[in-house]
Amino acid sequence: MSSTPANVATHTAGTVCDLVGNTPLVEIQRLREGVADGVKIYAKLEGFNPGGSVKDRAAWNMLKHGLDEGSLAPGKTILDSTSGNTGIALAMVGAALGFPVTLVMPANVSIERKRVVTAYGATPVYSDPLEGSDGALLMCREMYEAEPDKWFKPDQYFNEANPEAHFLTTGPEIWEQTDGAITHFVASIGTGGTVMGTGRYLKSQNKAVQVIAIEPDDAFHGIEGLKHMESSIVPGIFKEQELDSKIGVATDDAYDMVYDVAASEGMLVGQSSGAALCGALEVARQLDEGLLVVIFPDFGDRYLSTNLWMGWKNRKQTRKQ
Amino acid sequence: MPVEVRIPTPLRKFTDGADTVPVEGSSIAELLDDLDKNHPGLKGRICEDDGSIRRFVNVYVNGDDIRFLDNLASPLKDGDEVSIVPAIAGGTRSLS
Numbered sequence: 001m002s003s004t005p006a007n008v009a010t011h012t013a014g015t016v017c018d019l020v021g022n023t024p025l026v027e028i029q030r031l032r033e034g035v036a037d038g039v040k041i042y043a044k045l046e047g048f049n050p051g052g053s054v055k056d057r058a059a060w061n062m063l064k065h066g067l068d069e070g071s072l073a074p075g076k077t078i079l080d081s082t083s084g085n086t087g088i089a090l091a092m093v094g095a096a097l098g099f100p101v102t103l104v105m106p107a108n109v110s111i112e113r114k115r116v117v118t119a120y121g122a123t124p125v126y127s128d129p130l131e132g133s134d135g136a137l138l139m140c141r142e143m144y145e146a147e148p149d150k151w152f153k154p155d156q157y158f159n160e161a162n163p164e165a166h167f168l169t170t171g172p173e174i175w176e177q178t179d180g181a182i183t184h185f186v187a188s189i190g191t192g193g194t195v196m197g198t199g200r201y202l203k204s205q206n207k208a209v210q211v212i213a214i215e216p217d218d219a220f221h222g223i224e225g226l227k228h229m230e231s232s233i234v235p236g237i238f239k240e241q242e243l244d245s246k247i248g249v250a251t252d253d254a255y256d257m258v259y260d261v262a263a264s265e266g267m268l269v270g271q272s273s274g275a276a277l278c279g280a281l282e283v284a285r286q287l288d289e290g291l292l293v294v295i296f297p298d299f300g301d302r303y304l305s306t307n308l309w310m311g312w313k314n315r316k317q318t319r320k321q
Numbered sequence: 322m323p324v325e326v327r328i329p330t331p332l333r334k335f336t337d338g339a340d341t342v343p344v345e346g347s348s349i350a351e352l353l354d355d356l357d358k359n360h361p362g363l364k365g366r367i368c369e370d371d372g373s374i375r376r377f378v379n380v381y382v383n384g385d386d387i388r389f390l391d392n393l394a395s396p397l398k399d400g401d402e403v404s405i406v407p408a409i410a411g412g413t414r415s416l417s
Contacts, residue, residue: 108379108406108408129404129406130327130328130329130330130340130404130405130406131329131330132329132330132331132407134330135330218331219331220329220331220332220366220407221331221377221407222375222376222377222378222407222408223377224408228331231331251375251376251377252376255376255377306408307376307377307378307379307408308377308408310376310388
């Protein structure tokens with residue numbers, strides 16, 4: 001018999017991957033101007049995942065599928081393109097499972113990103129910053145095609161294990177946390193995995209749940225992690241016909257909302273959370289009653305060196321005048 | 322010899338798809354005006370109404386962020402390369 005106390009296993013995780021998911025819901029208390037009393041808005045704080053974002057769910061599920069199918073096996077290197085959180089998630093899960101990871105990212109990703117992924121032992125490869133995340137995607141594709149046997153490419157934009165992660169975890173968590181009372185689900189689109197998979201689960205429980213996607217209002221935007229669908233390579237996993245609606249949010253509004261969420265709700269989040277809450281409030285203001293759940297994909301500390309926070313105090317004062 | 326400006330993908334509809342365009346100007350402010358003269362509407366996507374650079378847009382001269390140079394007054398000389406980069410993938414002091 002092991003000398004480990006008998007109940008340790010029930011109180012500990014096997015690897016950090018076992019801690020992915022089960023994130024909390026918190027009510028938006030003050031940022032609800034123009035919202036009827038009968039409408040509640042809850043944010044799901046995905047920053048509580050061990051890698052710090054919602055992308056841990058997709059990364060872990062895609063790698064699990066690879067292991068189950070045998071396409072991810074000893075000797076392979078995990079390769080994907082990412083401008084941020086998926087890279088961190090793959091680097092973390094790869095390290096926990098003992099696989100090397102190579103990530104293609106635009107050269108102008110923030111210094112925090114570069115340091116986090118390299119701290120996890122991943123190798124970054126930089127693509128042309130002017131080509132954005134699509135440029136990284138295409139470069140990654142070329143690298144894969146040149147040496148297909150070397151890599152395991154999860155391909156978050158086209159891998160059904162991405163939305164499935166949310167069908168299996170995010171959706172059921174929200175259903176349980178709201179006791180089945182959710183009426184509207186709001187999530188921003190990066191790959192579309194979160195909104196597709198969670199939306200599918202919620203609709204499987206109650207067809208009436210409205211699923212609303214948030215995107216930048218323009219191709220030229222600064223909302224990190226989000227895709228403007230009309231001008232982008234549309235991810236294979238994104239099925240617009242399954243959505244009830246799609247709302248475009250301006251970069252300035254998303255940034256301002258980030259400042260407000262920090263100062264009024266005590267949550268420092270990233271710009272995609274700001275965008276998502278802008279969209280959720282737009283929906284909420286049209287309702288007499290309802291229960292909205294909005295995804296906050298990550299916390300804001302990994303954006304402190306970016307444009308979002310550069311000179312923000314001056315901008316905030318100008319805006320308030 | 323003019324200054325070469327690198328245009329990001331989402332703004333290439335203003336430059337008939339060109340990824341670089343030649344522009345005249347001895348400062349970033351002059352460059353933006355000349356850019357708009359040859360490609361009407363482009364400056365409005367890069368700048369606020371008061372002429373300042375929009376907060377999510379980064380402009381680099383030979384790889385250095387103009388915020389750490391002299392902003393709109395940053396001087397340009399023949400052969401410089403200017404890049405206009407949305408902050409989608411975060412901000413950084415230099416492109417290299």
